[in-house]
Amino acid sequence: MGKVLQKGWRPFLVLVLFFIIWELCTKIFAIPGWLLPAPSQVWLEAIYGWSHYTGHIFSTVQLIIIGFTVGSSIGVLVAVGLHLVPFLRQAFYPLLIVTQNIPIIVLAPLLVIWFGFGMLPKIMVISLVCFFPITISLLDGFRQADRDLNHYMLMAGATKQQIFWKLEWPNALPSLFSGLKISATYSVMGAVISEWLGASKGIGVFMTLASSSFRTDRVFVAILFIVTLSLLFFLVIVLLENMVIKWKSGKEGDNIESP
Amino acid sequence: MSHLKIEHIEKSYGERSVLKDVSFSVQEGEFVSLLGPSGSGKSTLFRIIGGMTAPLSGAVYLEGEDITGKRGSISYTPQSPSLMPWRTTLQNVLLGQEIVGKKDEEKARDMLERAGLKGYEQAYPHELSGGMKQRASFIRSILSPQSLILLDEPFSALDEFTRLDMQQWLLSIWSEYKRSILFVTHNIEEAIFLSDRIIVLSDRPATVVKEFNIPFDRPRREDLLLTEEFLHWKKLIYQEMRVLNE
Ligand SMILES: Nc1ncnc2c1ncn2[C@@H]1O[C@H](COP(=O)(O)OP(=O)(O)OP(=O)(O)O)[C@@H](O)[C@H]1O
Ligand SMILES: [Mg+2]
Numbered sequence: 201m202g203k204v205l206q207k208g209w210r211p212f213l214v215l216v217l218f219f220i221i222w223e224l225c226t227k228i229f230a231i232p233g234w235l236l237p238a239p240s241q242v243w244l245e246a247i248y249g250w251s252h253y254t255g256h257i258f259s260t261v262q263l264i265i266i267g268f269t270v271g272s273s274i275g276v277l278v279a280v281g282l283h284l285v286p287f288l289r290q291a292f293y294p295l296l297i298v299t300q301n302i303p304i305i306v307l308a309p310l311l312v313i314w315f316g317f318g319m320l321p322k323i324m325v326i327s328l329v330c331f332f333p334i335t336i337s338l339l340d341g342f343r344q345a346d347r348d349l350n351h352y353m354l355m356a357g358a359t360k361q362q363i364f365w366k367l368e369w370p371n372a373l374p375s376l377f378s379g380l381k382i383s384a385t386y387s388v389m390g391a392v393i394s395e396w397l398g399a400s401k402g403i404g405v406f407m408t409l410a411s412s413s414f415r416t417d418r419v420f421v422a423i424l425f426i427v428t429l430s431l432l433f434f435l436v437i438v439l440l441e442n443m444v445i446k447w448k449s450g451k452e453g454d455n456i457e458s459p
Numbered sequence: 460m461s462h463l464k465i466e467h468i469e470k471s472y473g474e475r476s477v478l479k480d481v482s483f484s485v486q487e488g489e490f491v492s493l494l495g496p497s498g499s500g501k502s503t504l505f506r507i508i509g510g511m512t513a514p515l516s517g518a519v520y521l522e523g524e525d526i527t528g529k530r531g532s533i534s535y536t537p538q539s540p541s542l543m544p545w546r547t548t549l550q551n552v553l554l555g556q557e558i559v560g561k562k563d564e565e566k567a568r569d570m571l572e573r574a575g576l577k578g579y580e581q582a583y584p585h586e587l588s589g590g591m592k593q594r595a596s597f598i599r600s601i602l603s604p605q606s607l608i609l610l611d612e613p614f615s616a617l618d619e620f621t622r623l624d625m626q627q628w629l630l631s632i633w634s635e636y637k638r639s640i641l642f643v644t645h646n647i648e649e650a651i652f653l654s655d656r657i658i659v660l661s662d663r664p665a666t667v668v669k670e671f672n673i674p675f676d677r678p679r680r681e682d683l684l685l686t687e688e689f690l691h692w693k694k695l696i697y698q699e700m701r702v703l704n705e
Contacts, residue, residue: 346541348537348538348539348541349537349541349543351506351509351511351535351537352535352536352537352541353554353558354509354510354511354530355509355510355511355530355531355533355534355535355609356530356531356533356534356535356555356558356559356603356605357530357531357532357558357559358558362558366543366554366557366558367543370543370545371545373545445545446583447544447545447546447583447584447585
């Protein structure tokens with residue numbers, strides 16, 4: 201925790217400065233609140249309206265967790281499948297990229313038409329944005345397994361299964377976590393977008409309501425929540441990573457090098 | 460019957476012939492070095508013995524059995540120590556046994572202790588020095604059930620002092636465990652100091668040009684390197700190699 205504080209003060213300072221300038225600008229130029237509320241206004245709204253927001257936040261968090269879990273599981277399964285079966289890789293790898301080229305904003309309403317307003321289309325949207333970074337980074341991790349080690353294991357008579365579990369899978373774990381970090385942030389976005397399309401609760405719903413009634417301060421509160429949630433999810437993944445990956449070198453050295 | 464027998468191996472990559480009629484053998488418990496110019500095909504030969512690539516023609520016999528293109532019969536120690544960064548030293552040296560089936564942790568701990576790695580059983584490779592990694596990597600081979608060990612330039616990345624230590628250590632372990640070792644090196648001194656026999660390969664396409672039986676008694680000690688006779692051997696082999704390079 202001390203390390204976070206030590207390194208975190210610089211960006212924190214920049215943020216504080218940014219908010220001060222923003223606050224001053226709204227005062228000096230007398231910008232109306234519906235156009236751009238001052239940070240203090242946003243802050244007050246967040247605190248006083250808290251009880252009003254908890255239901256929305258809870259519903260979004262739930263959606264994110266389910267969507268992220270489903271999406272990353274699919275991501276891992278797809279990566280393993282594509283890696284182990286060369287035919288599948290040749291057939292599906294290019295198509296994988298196509299899935300990311302369809303704008304989610306266009307696809308999401310279609311999913312609602314097909315699957316209704318329930319959980320399913322929302323989870324599909326989140327999964328769709330989540331699985332890709334994980335699949336790509338895992339595939340890279342599998343492929344980048346050390347060649348000498350691969351030769352060593354093959355010559356010692358290792359089976360394909362042993363090579364996968366003892367070499368390729370652990371080798372891909374750091375990449376998996378890079379993918380998970382990206383997906384964790386994407387999943388928050390995905391959840392909000394999916395809620396825009398139609399839901400009774402959630403930060404996305406609350407955001408559309410706020411902006412259509414010109415409660416710009418509430419829009420900013422929503423943004424604040426989204427950013428906080430993204431950071432929290434990111435942090436959870438980093439903590440998990442530190443628990444799982446104990447062998448990363450350079451951690452000690454980094455501290456010595458940076459003053 | 461010789462432990463390993465290589466018969467008339469030919470190999471080429473596309474147009475380029477790499478190995479040409481390579482034949483030699485390694486006796487049970489013998490330490491044999493392959494000495495050859497860079498790029499002559501020594502690693503390729505190892506890959507053929509290990510069953511990773513098939514030769515165009517020729518055969519590899521291990522204890523009389525044809526193992527051409529078959530894997531699992533030898534233990535290979537690559538040029539880089541190639542320890543798994545996510546495994547502790549102990550887990551790393553047990554890898555060879557794990558692949559085949561049964562683990563003997565007791566023996567592994569014992570070997571690590573005698574390799575000067577006591578207290579490092581639970582350390583990860585990034586916490587070890589280059590020499591320690593090499594020792595761990597070699598212990599992994601010794602602990603493997605395979606009786607033939609292939610070493611591909613294991614000491615080339617080490618400094619002179621560490622290299623000498625490692626050579627001595629390798630000899631002491633080898634004399635105790637009596638595995639057959641096939642050792643690749645560029646270094647003439649290293650080959651003479653370690654081997655019972657040196658096989659000199661020509662430049663590409665590689666063939667066996669000469670074999671030297673090194674008569675020095677064992678156990679060999681460091682001061683051997685400074686004796687008149689050692690220099691004599693060095694000169695002899697050096698001349699042989701120079702002819703090749705011209
Ligand atoms: N997979 C491959 N495809 C094509 N050519 C190859 C392949 N592997 C090796 N070669 C070629 O075969 C020759 C011998 O390579 P090899 O790695 O066996 O040499 P080496 O004797 O081990 O060299 P060094 O001492 O530098 O390690 C080289 O010219 C190399 O370019
Ligand atoms: Mg080589």
